Amino acid sequence: MPQQLEVINAGVSYGAQPVVRGVSFELARGEIGCLLGPSGCGKTSLLRAIAGFEPLSEGEILLHGRSVSRPGSTLAPEKRRVGMVFQDFALYPHLTVAQNVAFGLRGLKGRLQKKRVDELLELVDLGGRQKDYPHQLSGGQQQRVALIRAMAPRPDILLLDEPFSGLDIELREQVARQVRTILKQEEATALLVTHDQLEAFALADVIGVLGEGRLRQWDSGYDLYHKPGDRFVADFIGQGVMVPGRVTADGCVETAIGCLRGLFMQEVEAGQRVELLLRPDDVIHDDSSSFRLEVVDKVFQGAEYLYTLRLHDGSDILCLVQSHHDHAIGEAIGVRLQVEHPVTFPLQSSGNN
Amino acid sequence: MTGVPGSSRFSPWSGGVLLVALLLSIPVLVVVGYLFEPAGEVWRHLAQTVLKDYVLNSLLLMVGVAIGVLALGVSTAWLTSMCQFPGRALFEWALLLPMAIPAYIIAYTYTGLFDFAGPVQSALRSWTGWGYGDYWFPEIRSLGGAALMLSLVLYPYVYLLARAAFLSQSICVLDVSRTLGNGPWRSFFSVALPMARPAIVAGLSLALMETLADYGTVQYFGVSTFTTGIFRTWFGLNNAAAAAQLAAILLLAVFALIVLERGSRRQARYHHTTQRHQALNRFQLDWRQAGLALLICCGALLFGFLLPAGQLLWWALTTAEENLDARFLSLIGHSLLLAGGASLLALLLALFLGYGKRLHGSWPVTLAVRAAGMGYAIPGTVIAVGVMIPFAAFDNALDQWVRDHLGWSSGLLLSGTLVALLFAYLVRFLAVSLQTVEAGLGKIRPTLDEVARSLGTGSGEIVRRVHIPLLKGSLMTALLLVFVDVLKELPATLILRPFNYNTLAVRAYELASDERLADASYASLAIVMVGILPVILLSRSITRSRHAATA
């Protein structure tokens, strides 16, 4: 049984300028994947290449075991059985909601078509809005219509290009979870593109982080956070600081906050200078601790305060504390470390590679 | 086609676009070609005597028309789209009516009405007992009068485009302006007007190009402009080369105008940042404001349409000697046929070129499409000659070849047929439909195509199921604008038409130029009446497209 989507060593170029290079990953049937990365990382280009709107400059794309893109050969989008949801929703202003949803339902006629449309509208809580025009819907409703329109013909894969960026921020996570439920109910295979990691975590089973045109890591959200494969991923996913240290002979990392045993993502030698990723939740506030650091900044986040603490060597670390522990800036508070597998990277003069 | 639109490689389509554009540029090229022919010492004579007048008068006329069409067009567009006052729905379409009146005909009627010997001044004199020189009355047959006449019939271009722009503006941006402490008037000048600027400039450039090409009005009013200069040099001085060179200079001016217009569009992108439009909440005017609004709209309608049409009707009923016989009916038939044929062809070509540019927008294609629209500002006679010369040359060359190789004569295949005439119409009016179609295509976001393709829809089906319904308003507009323009067109029709083939415009011209204005009223009135129907349809299609265009 072939995978639903296989991307093998794929590259996309605009003219001579490569924007995506050597990307490989797979999606199984019913799996929801996500391409996550900062703007300009090439994620949308890759998605458009999978849809058939951009040609490949290298590698290959297979849908359901069928080769659809190779350099010099691009199967037209309309022949791929992909569904796509665009950032601007791209609903047809001249068609009603029902007509929009039925747009791709070529094989289904009459009653069957109506049944499928009604069923999908019901699925997204828009039953009864069949005869409305898109401009009569709210942004979130338009988004859902765009989604079911793409899903209606039961495509082999559903592609979503920043589908939530047109929505209000407070709505995004909630809508993303709804969409996940819908996708799972329809057993759809989907690939999402976004720059928002919370969206990615809420929706996807598996996430690929793209940076500067390369796929950095293809993993679950948990592993991306806790076991980032490189500095780029570590920086991009979650909060945290890099604390400089030195590897001792017994494999411990000597830092300003003590010697920590960690998970080495790359081979290191004794005596080598490294950096250690310290997430805010690795630092526990403990009034009884004798290890006290000065608060230089604090941000209220509802349930928690995010404190910035100054180390003795002048560098800062972050600490997440329940919000009833309200300390003033300038105050010194006791902390201790609770690090299971601190991630370390060899120290580099610059950059993330 | 491969699955990738926008690839800049050469395609049959862009080849076709280049070919069509080249064909349509032939008349312009023929004119420009004369630049290299020596025109003798005529130029020194022109420079010493009349050239300064031509340039100055043309410039003044353009300034006058610009002020006139902007004042009339923008104010009426704003009032009918954003304000609520009695009669608004009526004015919405009625304000377009002056479009149906050819500029030379409004000039005749106004002269008839307001000239020294006309009824208005005569009545004034008989009331007051004044004689000539005892009182001042604005002279209608002057530069100012010509600017007024042209403004009265050309303002609908600005009205049409400005209104569409105002209607598509999100009311939110106006509300934002209000919350920032700007009153409705300030909001209009600081937000709505700048946002509608590209549309207004587009309408203005159409009006100015028509102004440059106008011959009938300025000639009748005795205003020497560049265009009358071209004819005087050609006919009077019998110097075709110098006349063509003047025309070539006119072309350069037009080109500058086009570049200016494009430039003003490029500098700022006026897209709406939000896709949410609220239903228009028109400003409710109080009675004084409503009175003023009524005055403005009534004024435009009265002076641009009712007065001239009424004068024509009066003439037709009282003094005209014209028989409404089969011959007159055939004039209507010919006019309808030519206008219908030309507007359909222009629409198809505009679609072809517009799509070519959308799909294969390389610079040669873009340039070619621009060149194909150059003819709009060229006087019809110049275009006609630019069509006549190459067509006849082609026919004669073909005839020579047939005689040499086959031993018989093919004669004139294209010259003197409706093919040549339709071609001239296309050269002259393609700009109108092209502009409209391009604007319509521009509003169809590329994602609308892409979503259709990802849903398994092929190119042809996308055009049928997505583009045609979305473009319907623009296509209608393009069709009707060219229809009305061809209906009014005179000079090219006069020169290129086949034997025994007269139109309403030709008939009206022949009688009017024989100084039988009253007798010309039947044909003039028929032009106006045939032109009104499309104008009303046009307005309706625009109002309707508003409902579908916002999403």
Next chain:
Amino acid sequence: MSIQRLFVHLVLMIALAFPLAASAEGEVNLYSARKENLIKPLLDRFTEETGITVNLVTGKADALLQRLQSEGRNTPADLLITTDAGRLHRAKKAGVTQAVESAVLNKQVPSSFRDPEGHWFGLSLRARPILYVKERVDPATLSSYEALADPKWKGRICIRSSNNIYNQSLVASLIAADSLQATEKWAEGLVKNFARPPKGGDRDQIKAAAAGICDIAIANTYYLAGMLTSKDAAQREAAGKLAVYWPNQSGRGAHVNVSGASLTRAAKNRDNAIKLLEFLVGDEAQSWYAETNGEYPVRSDVPASELLGSWGSFKMDTLNLARLGELNPEAVRLMDRAGWK
């Protein structure tokens, strides 16, 4: 979809309705600068009498000439009719006409109103006299075109723009009669006497004079005739205030021009075309010009209409009209320099 079906129907209808074929054998094809209503009735009469169909395109003389030149030997046109001799002369110079040897034409058309080599023949005469307001001008104070430059007429003369061919011909005739310098000086004087900048057509000058803007109008007689016979009472009243004065009667005579016709060099229906020419100088056609359009017959033996007769007989400038065509560009430049708008 109804809009698409409508489209298809329109395309089909229009495609079927377009006549593309040229005329049939033996029919006479005519390019005419005379307006349709001033030639078509005569053509219809000709067809009635002879059974020969005549096909007509009207237009401006220069455009028709350009069309003739471009079409070259394949032109369908057999005849070219213009409303002034200058244009016929231009056509001859351009090599698109041919000589006609016809005893009828040579007998009926006086020699000053036809080309010495037979390339063109005058069909009717259009005279351009001085019209004066009877109430305000004593005809004894009038004499010649030349005398109109006298300062005593300051602000009293109405005449149309120099764009007009009738004025160009008139000035050309003055150049022919005297010198370029003298005529230019005359034109400068005349421009100083204008009551207003030139505007409108000949009828407008007559109306202006009647309304009191000026005392003298220069216009072709048939415009005055047209106004006098108009259905519009105001026009009749205005025209009635003016009278015709024939200038230069003691000298070369009043300025006249012709409307005339040429046989094209490529004419394919030569014989029938000449028949048409002969018909146009026949009795019926000649009196039609006078009765219908207030033009003078080119033949002296055909009486002018009653109205034309009421203005008296007059001496015509006998200058061969080909000369007017030659001098036309010179005349235009002269008027440019004199500031005659």
